[in-house]
Structure formats: C-alpha cells, structure tokens
C-alpha cells in the first residue's frame with residue numbers, strides 16, 4: 001500500500017474505504033460490519049465516515065468492526081486511520097466539540113485520526129478551526145481538515161489564524177469529474193495538502209462506461225480498477241472508494257498496485273478530457 005504525508009508529516013495510506021450508505025438499515029448491518037472486518041484483514045487501514053451517514057449508523061458499523069478487529073488482535077489502533085466529519089450546522093465553537101464526542105461514542109474510540117468539516121456552512125470558519133484546535137489539544141482528534149471546499153474556500157481557510165494546519169480537503173474526484181484539476185488540485189499540491197478523492201468510482205457508475213470497459217479489457221483489468229488506478233496515479237491524492245462486496249474490496253485493493261503507462265493515460269484523457277476552464281466544485 002502506498003502512503004503519502006499530511007502537512008504535519010503523518011503518513012497515511014493513499015487507498016482507504018468509504019462508508020456512505022452503510023448503517024442505514026438494521027438488515028444490512030451485519031454484512032457491513034463483516035465487510036469492514038474483512039477490509040481490515042485484507043490490509044485496509046484508512047476508513048472514512050461521517051456523523052451524517054445513516055445519521056450515526058455508519059459510525060456505529062465502523063466502530064463495531066474496529067472493536068472486533070482490535071479484540072481479535074487483527075490490527076492495533078495506532079495502525080488505523082479513522083476519518084469522520086461534522087455536519088456544517090453543528091460546526092460552531094461548542095457544537096463541534098459536542099458532535100465529536102457523539103461520534104467518538106458511536107465509534108467506541110477515544111480519538112479520531114482526522115476530523116473534517118463536511119462542507120462549508122454558516123458558522124464562521126474561524127470558530128470551527130478554533131474548535132478543531134481545542135479538540136486536537138485535548139487529544140480527541142489528531143488532525144483536522146475540510147471537505148467540499150473549492151479553491152476560494154481554501155484560500156479563505158489558509159488566510160485564517162491556524163488555517164494552514166488543515167490536513168486535507170475531501171472532494172469529489174473521479175475520471176467522470178475532473179474539474180478540480182483546473183485549480184484546486186494544483187493549489188493543494190503547492191501547499192502539500194493532499195486531496196482526498198471521494199466517489200472515485202462515480203458511485204459505481206464507471207463500471208458500466210463502454211469506453212472504459214473496452215480499454216480496461218485490453219489491459220486485463222476491470223473498468224473500476226482502471227478508474228481507481230487512475231485516481232491513485234495522481235500525485236497528492238488519496239482515494240476512498242466504498243465497497244461492501246468482497247469481490248469489490250479485493251478488486252480495489254489490487255487496483256492500488258496497477259501501474260499506468262503513457263499510452264493508457266493518454267487513452268483515458270481522450271475518453272475523459274481534463275478541464276479547460278474553471279467550473280464550480282462538483283458535489284454528490
């Protein structure tokens with residue numbers, strides 16, 4: 001598994017597992033816990049969740065799987081990198097701390113490794129940053145960052161007192177949505193702030209893209225593996241595909257070792273052209 005460094009120097013794997021749509025129904029909970037348990041056994045170490053997902057249900061699923069893995073001795077806590085997010089409407093100075101405590105309770109953990117503001121909201125950003133810094137001082141979070149911030153939002157953040165401590169910006173980035181390459185991604189690279197790519201498989205839609213399918217066939221991989229390998233090929237990018245099915249978990253892990261050559265990259269650029277102008281940040 002490749003790793004990259006956050007601005008603090010902390011090393012994180014470039015491939016993680018998303019948990020959106022988990023924890024939404026009691027009927028699927030056991031399978032979701034089992035999927036995350038398997039993911040840990042297979043070598044996944046970074047897990048992304050949010051208080052929003054299943055209104056806390058995804059955090060509970062992740063917490064249960066992590067607790068089982070720790071109990072079984074399958075992994076040590078310090079080998080895992082757990083990411084969660086605060087709702088913008090909770091991201092006031094006091095609300096952020098309270099939301100974080102609720103998340104920690106559901107996760108059954110004493111700290112999260114990275115805590116993100118889910119998207120820009122109406123609470124002043126400096127209040128959220130202050131709350132994050134307090135949580136960090138108290139050891140409840142190790143790092144903080146943001147999500148769904150466009151280039152101008154990042155400029156505002158970096159201009160705040162303490163704003164340059166931001167560890168990452170998690171945004172939609174996939175072959176199907178390359179807008180961030182125009183300015184956001186280069187600016188984050190300049191500042192050595194990794195971009196965390198969510199929905200790197202375009203929520204599974206890329207599996208059925210005809211052009212991608214035939215290119216992938218010619219290389220001997222699946223279209224989703226090609227799509228994921230392409231995201232992971234981008235410098236300074238972490239990808240967090242979500243998968244519950246065992247075959248998907250295994251396929252995605254294998255995609256992290258795929259090396260793409262100039263011919264494949266050029267063919268992908270023809271199928272999914274890079275942006276020629278600024279577009280507003282896409283969100284799913």
Ligand SMILES: NC(=O)c1ccc[n+]([C@@H]2O[C@H](COP(=O)([O-])OP(=O)(O)OC[C@H]3O[C@@H](n4cnc5c(N)ncnc54)[C@H](OP(=O)(O)O)[C@@H]3O)[C@@H](O)[C@H]2O)c1
Pocket residue numbers: 017018019020021048049118147148170171197198199200201202203204205207224225240241242243244245247248249251252284
């Ligand atoms: N910050 C934000 O605002 C934000 C927004 C969206 C997402 N996220 C995070 O990013 C994560 C990933 O994004 P996402 O869940 O929207 O979409 P995604 O990862 O692009 O796609 C997930 C879908 O693709 C399927 N899939 C996974 N691996 C596959 C494979 N190898 N072949 C075929 N299909 C495959 C999954 O199926 P199975 O589950 O059935 O295996 C699932 O239906 C989320 O779970 C969440 O943690 C963050």
